[in-house]
Amino acid sequence: MRPHEVFAALADPTRLEMLTRLARGGPATATELSSALPISRQAVAKHLAALSAAGLVERHPAGREVRYSFEPGRLGDVVRWAEDVGDTWDRRLDRLSRSIDG
Amino acid sequence: MDEERYEELAGDIAVERSISLPADPDSVWEHLTDGQLVGDWMEGDVEIDARPGGRITMTPEEGQVVWGTVEEIVPGRRLQWSWRTDEGLPTQVEIELEPTEEGTDLTVRETLLPWKTSGLPPFWVDPPYPRAFLSAAA
Numbered sequence: 001m002r003p004h005e006v007f008a009a010l011a012d013p014t015r016l017e018m019l020t021r022l023a024r025g026g027p028a029t030a031t032e033l034s035s036a037l038p039i040s041r042q043a044v045a046k047h048l049a050a051l052s053a054a055g056l057v058e059r060h061p062a063g064r065e066v067r068y069s070f071e072p073g074r075l076g077d078v079v080r081w082a083e084d085v086g087d088t089w090d091r092r093l094d095r096l097s098r099s100i101d102g
Numbered sequence: 103m104d105e106e107r108y109e110e111l112a113g114d115i116a117v118e119r120s121i122s123l124p125a126d127p128d129s130v131w132e133h134l135t136d137g138q139l140v141g142d143w144m145e146g147d148v149e150i151d152a153r154p155g156g157r158i159t160m161t162p163e164e165g166q167v168v169w170g171t172v173e174e175i176v177p178g179r180r181l182q183w184s185w186r187t188d189e190g191l192p193t194q195v196e197i198e199l200e201p202t203e204e205g206t207d208l209t210v211r212e213t214l215l216p217w218k219t220s221g222l223p224p225f226w227v228d229p230p231y232p233r234a235f236l237s238a239a240a
Contacts, residue, residue: 011114013211081191085117085212093121093210095143096133100125 009054014039015047016082019056022070023079029065116213124205127178134181134197158183184215192216 010016018033030048034041048068051057060067072079123130133139141148146162156172170185173194184194192215200207 008114011116013116013118016115016117081214082115082117085193086119089117089119089210089212092143092145093119093208095145096208097121097123099139099142100123100130100133 009050009056012047014043015051016079017086018044018047019051019070019079020083020086022057022068023072024083027060027067027069029067031065033068113213113216116211118209118211120207120209122202122204122207127199127201127206130199130206130208131178135175152181158185160185 010019014037017037021033021036022028030041030044033048034044037044048057052059052068056071057068058071060069070079133143135150135152137148137150140150141160144160144162146160148161149157149159150172151157152172152175154172154175157169158172159167159169161167168185170183172181172183174180174182179199181197182194184192186192194213194215196211196213198209200209
């Protein structure tokens with residue numbers, strides 16, 4: 001895996017969001033991920049394939065399903081950055097929404 | 103992975119969030135450009151000179167001052183600034199408003215900026231993440 005392929009796999013907000021969910025919530029199937037994200041199961045599967053090819057997720061076949069786990073390797077800090085920034089904006093937008101409502 | 107490579111790739115790493123707000127874009131815009139109102143939801147003291155080249159400064163309740171420059175303003179539609187986070191990372195924040203029947207859809211995107219071309223004065227404050235980026239592919 002060449003470095004730029006790893007970064008290319010991360011350089012998509014949806015994929016980065018999927019990784020932060022796997023990092024935080026633990027292993028999940030494509031179906032579980034698609035129910036938590038505003039994209040189809042097919043789109044999730046496609047993103048998972050890209051992440052898997054980049055070595056950022058690992059496949060764990062379990063019966064008819066496949067569970068995916070986050071493999072941070074040395075890129076854990078990128079995902080941690082995305083988690084921090086995502087949490088901050090979630091909090092800010094929640095406050096913005098409440099201050100506009102009020 | 104060298105510094106040059108990080109510079110090239112940083113702009114591709116972004117976090118994005120969206121929210122639907124029950125107010126028209128002009129009302130939302132006020133909450134984005136009036137320092138007092140911005141401070142209410144950004145959790146800190148905010149000063150914003152809402153014009154291209156204007157300064158934006160946020161003094162959070164905890165942590166270090168975050169400051170940067172307003173880059174683009176389209177009233178009621180789009181606001182963009184670059185700043186250096188309290189971890190010393192330069193990032194760019196883009197906020198877009200889209201009118202809807204119920205009010206406004208707001209999307210915010212925060213992107214890692216290359217160090218050298220971020221337009222922010224150069225100083226190095228022991229940044230944890232860029233070093234991780236550099237070592238990630240070493």
